[in-house]
Amino acid sequence: MRKLTVLLLLIITSIQLAPGQGLYSPGSPQDDGRFAASTKQVNQFFRRFNGEESADGKKRYYDTDAQFRDRELRGKFISVLFDNETSSVENSLKSEFLKDVLSENLPQYLNFHKGEWFAEVQTTFIFKGKKEEVTLFMKLQPEGLGYEWVVDKINFKPFKNLFNKPEGDAKGFLHPLSHEIGFMNLRKAFQENDKPESYTPKEYQPDYLTIFLYEMKNGNLKFDNISDVKFHFFQINNWYFELNQFNRPGFNTGWLISNLVKLDAGDKDVVQKYIYDQK
Template identity: 45%
Template sequence: MIRILLFNLLICIPFILPAQIVQEDGSTRDESELYASTKQVNQFFRRFNGEEDQKGVRFYEGDKNFRETSLRKNYITLLFDRVNQSIPTEQKKSFINDVTAKQNPQFLDFHEEGWFAEVNAIFTRNGKEENVLLFFKIQEEGKGYEWVIDQVSSAHYQQYFEKNESEEKAFLHPMSHELDFMNLHKSLNKENAVDFTGDDFKADPLSIFLYEMASQQIQFKSVTGTKFHFFQCEGWYFQISEYNRKGYNSGWLISDLTPVQKEDIPQLKAFIYEAK
């Protein structure tokens, strides 16, 4: 809450001072700072869409400010991580102009496809910690929605699925069938059994992960970080990350932005899923 104090009664000059909030560590923080911070992912959606102002006041259909173009441009500008210098200013402007175009404005929809969560989690295996990336997507369930695991990425799994692409790689002789495949004992006992799979083989880390969880070979310990990837805006990909720091530019902010063609989206998603 902003308080108007009159420090000089003789000339009646008002000074606008923000209220102070005492933090757990004893420090103070301006209330206006908390308003400006995008503290929740849902809040990021509303501010991106022009459905909430910086003070957290909601706009609803019928309100003159609801999804108003000029306000949206201002709000989206504030949703970028300003410390990040890797996103060119002109690229930001191009993105904002695209998503706020009067002829074809683009909005984010929490319940639609085109965005997913990346959760960096720690699991333990035989007493040792191991990083696993879990990718979640929103799915309709009954009368509501739920997050479900869509992909898993782990360096531990990846090491077992790297095919030997050299000319000396192991293979099953084309006449193996005439020997009733008796030569399998020499082949499948090797560590490079993946070499005997077809060219269209694709590893399924999620199935392995679920099996290891069910058989208690790995145990969940903690989450170390979360980010969200968005493909809902035509022609663009962006990522949001959480920044816990002082100042107005904090909370959930756009940390990565790049133009992307529709046909290149599967390749970009594959790159994200395979990141370690």
């Protein structure tokens, strides 16, 4: 039941609703134009979330600066790092999130190189002459003296049903005494059965990324375009949030938190599976 609840929360909070109120009442820091300026870059989102930038965005703070990671500064910044116009994240949930992040005893920060966050890139490829949507899941990995983005997983509809292993009586199998005949029945199995995955272990999972790269190397897949980019964060203990870019008039624009879910034990796997398999 808990898994179903988390999944429903993820779906519901992704639906765009009418403009809502922010965390604070009129006259509070949310209405201060200094804190409402567009967060134009993802790196700037990190700095503002951590309180590593001045209120007007003109100065970056370092650990030698008095305002570096100031708790009050962070609270004001984070309150305007939410999509307060179209998302349905409840104010009570935002407040709970802020309380955890700004804890005086154990404050939490985002770390660009820490992992536990990844990009979801919506693209189109030409597959065998037809334009198809492909979702690339990208992650950072160490490389030499720095880091690089790499494709970690893909979601590609034409591959989804390639390895649907039959079950029950419909599943082909090799007799447990097949070894006594030198596995000669493999010839019949592979010649008369168009589901070779029937003869794989129960835990077998196809590697779609390898197939994707193979088709690309064979010239069957050609890159076409990028249509959207978003980010998924699991760095804050017991929380998940989604980061999207909003290009619109007003102050509540740029890279903003559009989805927020509190996680209990086991919920992280449920949310990740939904993200990877939603197409």
